[in-house]
Amino acid sequence: MNDIEKKLLEKITDLHKLPSGTFSFRKNGKSEIQNNTKDVQIIPKKDKNGIDIFVNPNVKNKSIHIPVIITVGGLDDLVYNDFYIGHDADILIVAGCGIHNKTCKKSQHDGIHSFHIGKNASVKYIEKHVGEGNGSGEKILNPITKIFMEDGSHMEMETLQLEGVSSTIRKTFAKLYDNTSLNIQENILTTFDQTAKTSFKVELLGENSRVEVVSHSVAKDNSYQEFKSNLIGKNQCFGHVECDGILLNNAQIISTPMIDAENSNASLIHEAAIGKIAGDELIKLMTLGLSQEEAENMIIQGFLLG
Amino acid sequence: MLELKNINYSVFDENINKDILKNINLTFKENKTYVITGPNGSGKSTLSKIIMGILSPASGQVFFNGKDITNLSIDERANNSISYAFQKPITFKGLKVRELLDVASNKKNTFDQLCDYLSIVGLCAKEYINRPLNDKLSGGELKRIELAMVLSRNSKLNIFDEPEAGIDLWSFEQLTKIFSTLKNSCNIIVSHQKKILEIADEIILLNNGQVQKMGKLEEILPLLENNTCHKLRGDKNE
Numbered sequence: 451m452n453d454i455e456k457k458l459l460e461k462i463t464d465l466h467k468l469p470s471g472t473f474s475f476r477k478n479g480k481s482e483i484q485n486n487t488k489d490v491q492i493i494p495k496k497d498k499n500g501i502d503i504f505v506n507p508n509v510k511n512k513s514i515h516i517p518v519i520i521t522v523g524g525l526d527d528l529v530y531n532d533f534y535i536g537h538d539a540d541i542l543i544v545a546g547c548g549i550h551n552k553t554c555k556k557s558q559h560d561g562i563h564s565f566h567i568g569k570n571a572s573v574k575y576i577e578k579h580v581g582e583g584n585g586s587g588e589k590i591l592n593p594i595t596k597i598f599m600e601d602g603s604h605m606e607m608e609t610l611q612l613e614g615v616s617s618t619i620r621k622t623f624a625k626l627y628d629n630t631s632l633n634i635q636e637n638i639l640t641t642f643d644q645t646a647k648t649s650f651k652v653e654l655l656g657e658n659s660r661v662e663v664v665s666h667s668v669a670k671d672n673s674y675q676e677f678k679s680n681l682i683g684k685n686q687c688f689g690h691v692e693c694d695g696i697l698l699n700n701a702q703i704i705s706t707p708m709i710d711a712e713n714s715n716a717s718l719i720h721e722a723a724i725g726k727i728a729g730d731e732l733i734k735l736m737t738l739g740l741s742q743e744e745a746e747n748m749i750i751q752g753f754l755l756g
Numbered sequence: 757m758l759e760l761k762n763i764n765y766s767v768f769d770e771n772i773n774k775d776i777l778k779n780i781n782l783t784f785k786e787n788k789t790y791v792i793t794g795p796n797g798s799g800k801s802t803l804s805k806i807i808m809g810i811l812s813p814a815s816g817q818v819f820f821n822g823k824d825i826t827n828l829s830i831d832e833r834a835n836n837s838i839s840y841a842f843q844k845p846i847t848f849k850g851l852k853v854r855e856l857l858d859v860a861s862n863k864k865n866t867f868d869q870l871c872d873y874l875s876i877v878g879l880c881a882k883e884y885i886n887r888p889l890n891d892k893l894s895g896g897e898l899k900r901i902e903l904a905m906v907l908s909r910n911s912k913l914n915i916f917d918e919p920e921a922g923i924d925l926w927s928f929e930q931l932t933k934i935f936s937t938l939k940n941s942c943n944i945i946v947s948h949q950k951k952i953l954e955i956a957d958e959i960i961l962l963n964n965g966q967v968q969k970m971g972k973l974e975e976i977l978p979l980l981e982n983n984t985c986h987k988l989r990g991d992k993n994e
Contacts, residue, residue, distance in 0.1 A: 537776035666849070694849065733810055736830040737839065738860045738905065745831075748859070749848065756850020756888060 454550050457617065458519045462627040463547030465515065471591055473515040474501055479527045492543075500530035500562075507568065510587040511543030515544045523553025523587040528560045537568035537600075546578035549589040549615075556616075558587035563595050570602040577607070581614030588616035597624035597633060599658065607634045610754070613641050620648040626687075628656035631701025636665040637754045640673035640701070648679040654687035654716065663691045668750050669701030695724035696753060698746075757942050758784040758913060759808065759818040761989060763816035766801055776802050778965045780816070786912065789943040793921075793980070794962035800946045801843065803962070804915050807944065808840040809833045820913070839911035843918040843946075845898040847890045853901055854885040861908040873908045877901070878930055903934070914938065916945045920952065932962050953977075 451459065452540060455477070461464060472490040475483045481501070484492050489509040493502045503514060516531060553558045581589035597605060611618060622674055624632055639644050652661045661681065671673045680690040695703040707720035727749050735745035761826055762781040763807040777799045784790055790943050792800045799924075807818060818828045825833055832928040848856075855875055857866055867875075877900035887893065889901060894924035899922050913926055919935075928951075935943065936955045945952055953959055959976040961968045969979055 555934060575983030647824070685804075685877050707807055730846050734832060734842065735859065737808060737834050737836040737842075738909070739831055740864060742829075748851065748855075752848055752852075752855065752888075754850070756848075756852065 454521055455519055456492045458521070458548030458550055458580065458582075459467075459517055461580045462519075463515055463517050463544050463550045465517075466676050466724075471513050471515070472503075473517075476516070476518040476527075476529065477720075478520055478522050478708060479525050484718075487512070489616075493529060498530055500532070501526060503531065503533045505533070505535045505541050505571075507538055509536065509539045509541065513541060513544065514540040518558045518559055520546040520547070520549045520559055523551050523557055523585060524555035526556075526558045528562070530562045530564075531719055532564045533566065533573075535565065535567045535571045535573055535603075537551065538570045539568065539705050540572045543573060543575045544577075545575070546580075547591055548580040548582070549591070549652045550583040551581070551587045551589050552583040552585040554586045556590060558588075558590040560591070563593065565595070565597045565605065565678045567597070567599045567603040568606060569600045572604045574606045574620075575608070575654070577609045579615055579618065581613040581616065589614060589702045590617050592619045593621075595620075595622045597622070597632065597713070599624065599626045599630040599659075601628040602630065604631050605633070607632070609634075609636045611638045611646065612754070613639055615644060616641075616644070616646045618647070620646070620681050622648075622650045622652075624650075624661070626652065626654050626656055626661060629658045630656060631660040632662070634661070634663045636663070636667075637748070638665075638667045638675065639670070640668070640672045640675055640753055642673060644669070644673045645675070646673075647676040647678075650691070651680045652682070652689065653681045654681065655685060655689070656712060657685050659685065660690045660701070665691075665693045665695075666753050667694070667703060668696045668754060669700070670698040672699070673701045675701075675703045675723075677703070677705045678708070679706075679720065681710065681720075683709075683711045683713055683718050685713050686715035687713070687717070689716070689718040691720045693720075693722040695722075695726075696727055696750065698726070708715075738750035757786040758782075758944075759806070759819040760803075761817045762818065763803070763806060763818070763845065764814045765799070765806060765811065767812050776889075776965050777813070782914075782943050782960065782970065784944060786942050787939060788957040789801060789945065789955060790958050790960060791945045791947050791956035792960045792962060793947060793953060793976070794968070798962040799916050799965045800962055802946065803959045803988070804840070804917050804921065804946050807913075807915055808838060808899065810840070834909075836854060837909075837912040839906045839914045841902050841906045841914070841916040843921050845889075845902040847893075848888065849867060849890060849896065851889055853887055853889055856889055856901075856905060857885070857908055860905040861910075873903070873904045874952065876907060877904045878927065886988070894977070896927055898925045899923045900927060910941075912941055914941050914943045916943070916947075918946050918948070920947060920949045
């Protein structure tokens, strides 16, 4: 890997080099390296781009890294990654895509991920998206995540998109069965003329199913963000969606909630708050010696990464 | 150390100009503790905010160590060794206690240093440093952390706006102990509490936006007792 590639990899995975466990590394539209372990098998798809990842039942405390980097312009990369998590497994999955585009042609990566989480399994999924490079070509990331949770399973999903991604359309679908829980934390920063549209559709099908979606977004300059959520409660269940947005300059954020309780024992909540950085937060940090700009940056940093 | 000259402040409310502070002239000396007291609406918090630069006076000047700081911003005053504890502590989404103490003290603290700051206010660093400073903390915890932030700065001038508001009895006793140990700074405390008045070197009684009297406790107490608008808390009558 050259320096640009190493830096991108570090930004999306916090790794300085390829990890020793299970991993699949995709670069510029091609699968570069894959490493299987006895607990986790990665099998390339035969009919389209992508991989199937099988985690054996009862595998505990293992991690899978599947970073993607793009360092060229004019590439449209569509990939299908399907995860099959065995029952009672406990696994960390680190994904993410970094685009370094210094050309005038757009680079795009669309990662279609599906998670089939077996009974009583637990998954933590971290996904970071980064765009960089000073070419005029757009850097586009359009992920789709489909989650199917069998009885008793648990999933935590953290997604982070920092500066540099020209546009993103992020769609998440989930079906939750009995005694399952899904926690989603989404953090997005857009600047300049960037756009980010995210939507969640979560069907709470099983008894005692539970979902928590927290979205923190910061829109600066002339950027535009949309947040749509749709929680459907079809059983005795709990759902909570929180959308918090900070606006700076001429940016715009639209939050559209939808909660649909089809069962009288469903309890669904939506909260949304969009506005400028609170004046008293700025004042507090300024009384500690920070300039207004430093205070703003610290508040945004904490809001997105805290 | 701190001098307020002819400070006036007014707000435009219901189409009339309402005077909040009228021609305030006060001098504060270094290493002394002052308590500003007075009835609700007498202008105590407004005056403390003017000293910190959170509010700007309509007219008048603020001098700090001989320098006119009237036009200095909040952060410039903070960096000139002035600190301010809010009556209602400010909360954040995502910022942790550790990060705020680092900013307050202007250094990357070790665990032991953070422990020192928090133990003064009766909190265990292990339990708190990685917690976000948000509404999930109780009012008393937030107030104590607010105090720890100010104390960690070691400023020459500390302003505390109603430090007793929202704290429990245990914290209150600690609070008075902490104030009585602050000997190397000038401290201005806005308070209604008799026990806090008792630790003051001098008390400033504000009434209707004016300094009614500045003096020792024994000079101020009779005035407070005669003032039906001002209920002193922690008094035998309460």
